Amino acid sequence: MLNRRRLLAAGAGVGGVMLLPFTGLTPVGAKDVKAPAQKPRRFGARGTATGVRPAVAPFSVRMPVPQVLEPAHRTSTADVYKMVIKPAEAEIIPGVRTPVLTYGGQFVGPTIRARTGRAVKIVYGNRLDTPANVHLHGGHVPPVSDGHPMDVIQPGEARLYDYPNTQQGATLWYHDHSHQMEAEHVFRGLHGFYLIDDEAEKSLRLPTGAYDVPIMLRDIEFDANGELIFFDDPANRTTILANGKIQPYFPVAARKYRFRLLNASNEHVFQLNLGGREMMKIASDGGLLPAPVPSTELVLASAERAEIVVDFARYPVGSQLVLSNGSTPILRFDVTRTASDDSRLPDVLRPLPALPAATVVRDVAMSFDLSGAIPVGMVNNRPFDPARADFQVKRGATEIWRVTNADTIGVDHTFHMHLEQFRVLDRNGAPPLPQDAGLKDTVHLPANGSVRIQVTFTDYVGRYVYHCHYLEHSSIGMMAQMEITP
Incomplete structure (x- = not known):
């Protein structure tokens, strides 16, 4: 049997304008994308910390929805953003400030809402003391903007990523991919949602706006001081977070919601359920399914996504539905009010593309x-x-x-x-x-x-x-x- 601890031991114009607000940062041009290889980092130095499960009253904290970032600038063809990669502190445990790594100062990074057919350009400035980068997971992008593990942003530098968004609507996410550091960087917080909205889906009238909610699920481990323990057996990451909070609640209206579920864990498989109640799965990693699929359990491995529609109109005001990982509660939905609902869940969503003959x-x-x-x-x-x-x-x-x-x-x-x-x-x-x-x-x-x-x-x-x-x-x-x- 494998000893887990042993295993662990092992666009120029726009860019020039947008780099100006990053005081003290040097732009990285397209010709400079192949950064020097980093020195090998040895994993396994766990130190003396011992993992503890925080004493948090279940369902006492509201689940936040990650902030949607507004473009810093718009052109006729693109939305342009800027974001800083930097250390910060996050209140994951109520009343405790935990050191984390962030995109934009937020433990769940800001959400980018893109549109099919309209480009997004993002300038990232690195204020960490280690190289970092950004991979748009699930994105169809040119290699210079893919976040290749060796294409890093050195400390004090900035870089432009160009996302054409030529693919159909989907729930994507962005995270660090700097080689030999990706596991620790993502564990410490370098992750966020990137959602592509698609005009072709508008006629389906799926839930939108405040009723279209991304939920990042992940596991984590703390020491007695509320600091993160990375160099340990991943099986000891027994605390589960929903949008960066431990067993939160989320108030909902008695109507349909679209939830975009992401497993952002380094190494975990979720078996999600609503206590036997029906969830309608409508999308996978790359976008909509051909038709909704009723399910009472969703299996979601690391980096996988699933979109579901839950109709809370089936339950009276005052009802509480718990999203669990097996028998472990993660998140409680509280039906607190009535609301009008002009959304629907059609029988047909989006046909899958044909499979050409493989050669x-x-x-x-x-x-x-x-x-x-x-x-x-x-x-x-x-x-x-x-x-x-x-x-x-x-x-x-x-x-x-x-x-x-x-x-x-x-x-x-x-x-x-x-x-x-x-x-x-x-x-x-x-x-x-x-x-x-x-x-x-x-x-x-x-x-x-x-x-x-x-x-x-x-x-x-x-x-x-x-x-x-x-x-x-x-x-x-x-x-x-x-x-x-x-």
């Missing part, structure tokens, strides 16, 4: 090398090397990848592909599971599990990574590169 079949196996003193993550028996491209992919090609959890030590993985959404064809040779439905960019691979996925590489060329999204695994090598060529 290439590839195998991807994720595993650990435990032969040395420090575990090493591997893809196809090789650890990540930024100088090496493992697959050469032709732009426009459709491929089938068979992705396998090749470990023999009972460890889970999740697989994430940058750039493109994919479809899950089968799992362990059998039909896909409910959580595999729709357009995906991340898929769960339990021990001895395998999936076949089909993906079309549409337009961009350049290098992108694919990796295990248990971030402690990718940070010690469980990552590889594909190079898309004309």
Whole structure:
């Protein structure tokens, strides 16, 4: 059996204008995207801290909704934002200030609401004392703006990211992806929502505005002083947060709500339920499903998203519905009032795109090398090397990848592909599971599990990574590169 502690041991014009408010920060140009490799960081120095479960009265704090960031500037074709990456303190435990890392000073970073067909440009300035960057998880973006693990923003520098938003509406998120630091940076708070609204969905009349609520779920571990413990067994992260709060409540009206659920944990699988009550799943990682799917449980592995509609009009005012992870309460919905409701849940949502014929079949196996003193993550028996491209992919090609959890030590993985959404064809040779439905960019691979996925590489060329999204695994090598060529 694997010892977990041993495992842990292992646009120029716009940019020039927007960099000006970042006093003391130096812009990074497109020609400078390949930053020097960071020095290897050894994981495992847990120190003397012992994890404790905070004594917080259940459902005594209201769940906040992350602030929607307003553009600093608008052009005829793009919304332009600026954001600082900086340390801060967050009141996760009531009355306790916990040191965290943030985008924009917020423990759940500000939400960016983009629109299909309208570009977003974001200038990030790094005020940390370590390199950092930003990956738009699920985003279809050019390589220079993908947040490649080696494309970092050095301390005191700033950088422009350009997101064309040519994809359909979806719940995406942004997080740090600086190599060997991604696990700790995301654990300490470098994460936020990026929501793409789509004109093509307006006629569906799904819940909008205050009734369209993103909810980030994640696990965490504190010491007795309320500070975060990162260098420990992930199984000890037994405190669950909903939008940065412990067991909060959220008042709702007796009407339909659209909840956008994200598992932002480094290494956790949620089994979500409303105590047997029905949830209507309407979307996966990459956007709407063909039709709503009734469910009483949602399985959500690290980095996966699901959108659900819950109709609280079914319950009288005064009702309380608890969202739980198995039998562990996470969040309580309190039906506090009546409200008019002109939204609906149509029987048909959005057809999935056709699957072109695949011309290439590839195998991807994720595993650990435990032969040395420090575990090493591997893809196809090789650890990540930024100088090496493992697959050469032709732009426009459709491929089938068979992705396998090749470990023999009972460890889970999740697989994430940058750039493109994919479809899950089968799992362990059998039909896909409910959580595999729709357009995906991340898929769960339990021990001895395998999936076949089909993906079309549409337009961009350049290098992108694919990796295990248990971030402690990718940070010690469980990552590889594909190079898309004309």
